Amino acid sequence: MFQIHCPHCGATREEEEFSYAGEAYIARPAKPEEATEAEWGDYLFMRKNTRGWFWEQWQHTAGCRKVFAVKRNTVSYEIAGTWTLAEGKELYLKESEA
Amino acid sequence: MANFQPYLQSPLVNFNLPAQTVPADASQKVRANELPLLGYIVLRGELADAAVAQAITKATGLAVPAASRFSSGEAGVLIWQSPDECLLVTARAAVPALLAACADAFAGLFAQAVDNSGGLTTVYLSGVEHVTLLRHLGVYDFESVEAGDAVSTVLGKAGALVCRVDGDGVFLVIRRSFADYLWLLITKAAIPYRFAVAKLPSAGKSPFLRLVDAGSPAKRPVAA
């Protein structure tokens, strides 16, 4: 049990109000018609399953019903921050470049 | 089909609340009753967009509320749900005119008004221990709900909007499909607090209670 700050409601609420929505920022193949089966398989099924800091999506199902980005440590459950998907993506991309 | 006579029924009709209703008194530490068959209109549109906000105000006469708050006025109660959604609670009889006014005001905008009157109902929960009861039902910090707040959270396993007008009680806007479950949950959890299905207080200036008096009888035939 932990608390999550919803960037849309601007409020910190109990985990019970949220649903987990998987790894964040998985890019769909840019040219779907030309993607190989291996690329589709990677897009659909392969996940990072990180031990440590992980970018994931949560949905505020009992509140505003919006999906947003959360950077959470999968070992300690510590949350580094929560952002709207658009705001989080910039940070995510910066981190993945580094 | 000529004999088909559609009619409105509260989702709590099987509890027969009107027959159970007793006068409110101080010994009842938790009281509840339904505000049956109100009108509910979902307003979608980017609230941060000044044109959308102005259109909502033009159609309803109500100010667009801040996050997790509600505004109220002649037309009823406008509840914030998300950055692009509000819920307008109004008198059932006022729904068609408000829908038409919204359609007019939203012309040319990426916004929409949808009648969801069949999907929701409202329960008034009051009595000196009503906050204690909410704490039995959900994880939200209910002591912190102040007048004008509209908190969307979980009670038991069902979602609910908790709106506070004053210190006497809260209005729970709940889904029709979960109304039965939530009513049973409330009444069972409230047994230690001398629970009663109490007569609703006189409407006065209460933006919710006024809507009941403004034409939401328990069973009103719908014109074919």
Ligand SMILES: [Zn+2]
């Ligand atoms: Zn939210």
